[in-house]
Amino acid sequence: MTTLHFAESLRELVGGVDVVLSDIWGVVHNGLESFPEACEALHTYRSRGGTVILITNAPRPADSVQRQLRKLGVADETYDAIVSSGDLTRLYVAEHPGRKMFWLGPERDNSIYRGLDAKTAPLEEADYIVCTGLYDDETETAEDYRGMMLKARERKLTLVCANPDIVVERGDRLIYCAGAIAELYRELGGEVIFYGKPHRPIYERAMALAGERQGHPIDRKKVLAIGDSVRTDLTGAREFGIDCLFVTRGIHAEEFEGLDQLDPASVMELFGHPPKALMRELKW
Structure with a gap:
């Protein structure tokens, strides 16, 4: 296992990626305010032909989640669809x-x-x-x-x-x-x-919606999950067979404070199975 470094931008990681499955809480907002650079990153990725499906453990229907996102200033153009554990x-x-x-x-x-x-x-x-x-x-x-x-x-x-x-x-x-x-x-x-991450049904639903928008079945090798939780986002992506970008500004922020890279022992301690990359906060 090699040392795990922090990536500077999403664009470094999405070459050959057709679909992004992004967490919401901790990646796009913190419950009180949205993260403009994260929204910009997802919007830019979409503008270049990618599909963004937001997958969330919110215990509410997707339309309710969308209303909350709008209140926090997250534009509809940031994503293609929402799949919630509430649905x-x-x-x-x-x-x-x-x-x-x-x-x-x-x-x-x-x-x-x-x-x-x-x-x-x-x-x-x-x-x-x-x-x-x-x-x-x-x-x-x-x-x-x-x-x-x-x-x-x-x-x-x-x-x-x-x-x-x-x-x-x-x-x-x-x-x-x-x-x-x-x-x-x-x-x-x-x-x-x-219901919800890390369990399989929410990923299957998200992939089905992505396939509808791309017009063909989605190759899991061309999918990148983004999240801030080892227990739900990273584990869910690994068990579903897709890569994961781990954002450290979320619920694990204290564990990554002051770190620029992780040695193999630290990777094993924090993750067990490592993500594709680390990023402090999502940006293009």
Whole structure:
């Protein structure tokens, strides 16, 4: 294994790349503001014939994600399409009509069942759980839900996780996500279905959309994933068989502070399987 250096620009890495599958939170914005250079990089890549599919673990439908992006100043021209874990979760709900759902998450995520014939119920009466996040991610952690998860396990309820992320950035802080509760439930012996990265369905959907826009099936050797999470972005890309550009400004920022390159031992410690390249922040 060789030393891993930081790349200066996206254009160094996209020769022969037809499709970019980019993470959103941590790459395009931090929850409070967008990153103009990242948006410019994706837009420039598109202007040169590439296809950009945003893949996100947001527990909301793609149209809801698009509205958030617009509010943060991310132009529609930055990307071709959005695939969200929320959309995949909605498919699960739609495929289980008549079953009662206990929804665990903040009110802002109610679009997860908007337009669906979804019956909600208290935990004691539900047939399954859909978790989009914590009720109050500003103050709570997964441990606040241990008692609830123990009750769910006693009832042998399946928990559908609409956001496998453990944490994401919000400004300069890290906040807990649905994945933290889902992992706790799994540790307690509960059954969990994950939608979103690093799991295969979100990549398959993104590749299908890219193929529609390119007009032909996509060769995975001509795809580059971009993300800031070892657990979701890097692992997901590796297991799907595509290269990954790892952006270090996101949730792992402290681990890369002051580094200009990584020796083989550090690469193994941080990544296990290394990404194609590192970049501090996405730019053209």
